[in-house]
Amino acid sequence: MKFYKEAKAKELSQNTRIFAEVREIIERVGKHGDIAVADYNVKFGGAPAASFRVPQSELERAYDEISPELRGAIERAAANIKKFAELQRDSLWPLGEVEVEEGVFLGHSVIPVDSCCCYVPGGNHPLFSTALMLVIPAKAAGVPRVCAAVPPMRGSVLPHPATLAALKAAGADEVYAVGGAQAIAAFACGTETIAPVAMIVGPGNKYVTEAKRQVYGKVGIDFIAGPSEVLVIADDSASPTVAAADILAQSEHDCDAAGILVTTSERLARETEAEVTRQLADLDTAETAAKSWEENGRIIIADSLAEAADIANEIAPEHLEVNVKEPFELMGLLRNYGSLFIGEGSAEVFGDYVAGTNHTLPTMGAARYTGGLSVMNFLKVCTFQHITPQGAAKLAPDAETMAAEEGLTAHAKAAAARIRKI
Numbered sequence: 001m002k003f004y005k006e007a008k009a010k011e012l013s014q015n016t017r018i019f020a021e022v023r024e025i026i027e028r029v030g031k032h033g034d035i036a037v038a039d040y041n042v043k044f045g046g047a048p049a050a051s052f053r054v055p056q057s058e059l060e061r062a063y064d065e066i067s068p069e070l071r072g073a074i075e076r077a078a079a080n081i082k083k084f085a086e087l088q089r090d091s092l093w094p095l096g097e098v099e100v101e102e103g104v105f106l107g108h109s110v111i112p113v114d115s116c117c118c119y120v121p122g123g124n125h126p127l128f129s130t131a132l133m134l135v136i137p138a139k140a141a142g143v144p145r146v147c148a149a150v151p152p153m154r155g156s157v158l159p160h161p162a163t164l165a166a167l168k169a170a171g172a173d174e175v176y177a178v179g180g181a182q183a184i185a186a187f188a189c190g191t192e193t194i195a196p197v198a199m200i201v202g203p204g205n206k207y208v209t210e211a212k213r214q215v216y217g218k219v220g221i222d223f224i225a226g227p228s229e230v231l232v233i234a235d236d237s238a239s240p241t242v243a244a245a246d247i248l249a250q251s252e253h254d255c256d257a258a259g260i261l262v263t264t265s266e267r268l269a270r271e272t273e274a275e276v277t278r279q280l281a282d283l284d285t286a287e288t289a290a291k292s293w294e295e296n297g298r299i300i301i302a303d304s305l306a307e308a309a310d311i312a313n314e315i316a317p318e319h320l321e322v323n324v325k326e327p328f329e330l331m332g333l334l335r336n337y338g339s340l341f342i343g344e345g346s347a348e349v350f351g352d353y354v355a356g357t358n359h360t361l362p363t364m365g366a367a368r369y370t371g372g373l374s375v376m377n378f379l380k381v382c383t384f385q386h387i388t389p390q391g392a393a394k395l396a397p398d399a400e401t402m403a404a405e406e407g408l409t410a411h412a413k414a415a416a417a418r419i420r421k422i
């Protein structure tokens with residue numbers, strides 16, 4: 001393996017700065033509630049607002065006023081996302097009572113969280129597709145209170161109309177025009193107008209992602225879903241135009257996004273790099289995409305496709321594309337990715353919008369330990385047990401023995417109390 005193009009080394013001090021800035025935002029919102037949220041909203045571009053709560057009538061108005069073409073696309077995407085979320089939900093069954101030994105009955109219930117906040121990004125672009133990706137699985141899981149937080153548009157008190165329309169199509173119960181780390185803090189700590197939630201989900205920039213990391217524990221989170229990443233594995237049969245287009249599609253999200261090509265073909269490496277330059281010249285998001293490519297873009301030449309798979313497993317990218325002649329042959333070797341795109345026809349952007357799989361996916365190596373968002377993130381698998389007198393008679397002696405060995409006398413007595421007077 002060798003590097004054809006390397007990423008720039010990251011300064012550690014940047015992470016320390018973001019950690020401290022986000023901690024301050026969370027502390028201020030925790031202490032001052034709505035006033036702090038309002039200040040931050042204005043600081044980051046929103047207009048001063050009497051309330052952050054977006055009335056249902058605004059959602060309906062936006063839904064009615066967007067173009068029929070966009071409304072149709074939103075509804076079509078929503079239908080695929082809903083269908084897939086419901087199929088995934090139905091693949092997870094509650095386990096009725098199972099008798100593991102005489103009188104010892106065990107089982108599990110599948111219970112939705114009481115409430116959640118779906119964070120819909122809106123800093124650089126109004127990512128209304130994310131509203132569908134978050135709210136629809138939460139609803140399919142049966143979460144009773146599904147809230148959404150979206151930054152207000154620059155100079156406005158409201159989020160982008162397409163986002164409001166998508167939230168209406170997805171069926172959000174409460175919508176708040178609040179963005180960034182302050183939104184995460186508000187839903188974790190609660191404010192005068194925002195009741196806290198059990199769980200916060202959704203992607204965002206480095207501030208949002210760091211805020212989710214810091215409030216984890218106070219509330220549940222899905223996982224680290226930060227700036228977008230794509231890794232394309234390509235052999236000599238792949239198209240450099242497609243590889244470059246897919247790299248730029250993720251690079252345009254954020255200067256912190258990352259596009260990576262891992263290829264067995266030096267020719268493809270050369271041609272893809274040239275294609276990135278050519279396509280950048282005609283891209284209205286070139287400023288962000290070029291910075292992301294320059295700072296975080298990588299081209300790696302692998303000795304074999306097996307080595308390319310090892311590299312991908314090591315990086316654990318958010319999106320993994322397999323643009324090779326026989327993509328299914330490589331599948332068994334790939335373990336760490338947020339979502340897999342098999343074959344050159346399976347464009348990553350189809351997953352972003354309309355295929356129906358979720359586009360909220362782990363980044364920064366989190367795909368080593370988690371897959372992407374699904375209906376399962378909103379469901380708790382909670383065990384229960386029912387133990388009859390016969391079952392207790394069998395379990396108590398072993399429980400007493402184990403408790404005594406751990407030096408936990410009250411535990412031993414609690415077991416014993418089931419079978420004799422203590």
Ligand SMILES: NC(=O)c1ccc[n+]([C@@H]2O[C@H](COP(=O)([O-])OP(=O)(O)OC[C@H]3O[C@@H](n4cnc5c(N)ncnc54)[C@H](O)[C@@H]3O)[C@@H](O)[C@H]2O)c1
Binds near residue numbers: 044123204207256361
């Ligand atoms: N991993 C995934 O599943 C996934 C999916 C979709 C989008 N994304 C990523 O989501 C991100 C969206 O980012 P965005 O910025 O457009 O929107 P965003 O909503 O995530 O963040 C915007 C907010 O960030 C805050 N902010 C901006 N600069 C700040 C600063 N200097 N200090 C403190 N807070 C600051 C502000 O409150 C602003 O409203 C992109 O990185 C994109 O790649 C990831």
Ligand SMILES: N[C@H](CO)Cc1c[nH]c[nH+]1
Binds near residue numbers: 127228229
């Ligand atoms: N590619 C993003 C996930 O990293 C999702 C998205 C939303 N809109 C366009 N793309």
Ligand SMILES: [Zn+2]
Binds near residue numbers: 249352
């Ligand atoms: Zn995207």
